[in-house]
Amino acid sequence: MDGYGAGTRTTPTRLRERARYDRETVHAVLDEAYICHLGFVADGEPVVLPTIHARVEETLYLHGSTGSRPLRLARDGLRVCVTVTLLDGLVLARSAFHHSMNYRSVVVHGQAQLVRDPEEKWAALTALVEHVVPGRSAGVRTPSARELAATALLRLPLTEVSAKVRAGGVNDEPEDLSLPHWAGVIPLTLVRGEPQSATDLDACIPTPDYLVIS
């Protein structure tokens, strides 16, 4: 299988030409983004919370605490919508109407389950740390039994998945091209700055290689 296939919930109601279902696009967005927005229904009301995630092959793991609401609700499985959005640019057209943004987003629908198996939990936690900083999981104190118990994780299969991508330049109306207004794209990039050591860090500990930006 090369893609996820368009389903009822994953076919956008507008701008369908921006929709993508191939795994390469979906994986790239999920892997690049530091956070996702987790949506669920609580007492009939929509709730959207930011959290961190990690993809392990065709499973998405979501981080939380055992006290948090989605994780308490998820004991018996919870319908969720997880959305990940990367911003790539501001698109300034000659007309207000055609202003847009360049972005890559992924929407995952499904039934989230609480991870109970200790080995899966450990693997998912490792994946979460590696997702944020590849190489980091080998340079930390691993979780104690108490910490593992205090960390809750949700598992969501990547089955109902779609991506949307807007890239490129301005799409103005032909009759607007001669207007005296500037048009173009302002690129947006999430930039990682220089690592700032903790004030109480032992001065003998160097900045690890995996943090050096090449």
Added chain:
Amino acid sequence: MDGYGAGTRTTPTRLRERARYDRETVHAVLDEAYICHLGFVADGEPVVLPTIHARVEETLYLHGSTGSRPLRLARDGLRVCVTVTLLDGLVLARSAFHHSMNYRSVVVHGQAQLVRDPEEKWAALTALVEHVVPGRSAGVRTPSARELAATALLRLPLTEVSAKVRAGGVNDEPEDLSLPHWAGVIPLTLVRGEPQSATDLDACIPTPDYLVIS
């Protein structure tokens, strides 16, 4: 009133010490973020979509097209949860458990209404353009009647609102401080690059002052 007050839906179930209800914090997050994540319930299922927003005093306007699902659902008012998240840094503790992120987020619950009044619609569209690039609304072709009709906007009052802020350094367990692991913060910043003029832009049109990054 200086703040929004903690309510049932706006009191976080965990890490309450990170919660903020003052208007200054909430406004700053809403105004800085380019996009929000709009959550609603459709056919009993949670849906989370990225979109753009603009704050006008104590009202949040959300952009869409008349064909999009939340806007069709909102004809009679739609319960929504709008979440805005700004990432400020990766917090790398000595233990995997205390890894965290520095962020500022705002969650708004409420009943979203379709904007029907043409004057309010025009003002909200102007606010959306100004939100993304201050100064821009004076340098574009304004919307035609057809374009105005094709643009749908939701209005959401800022009443049930809360912010959450995590800032600062690493919080490690005292017994972990002597471990040989690097600890610290990696700052994250969304950077605007140099404006890239449209390939068909008249060469006589200079880059506007409002796009020059100071």
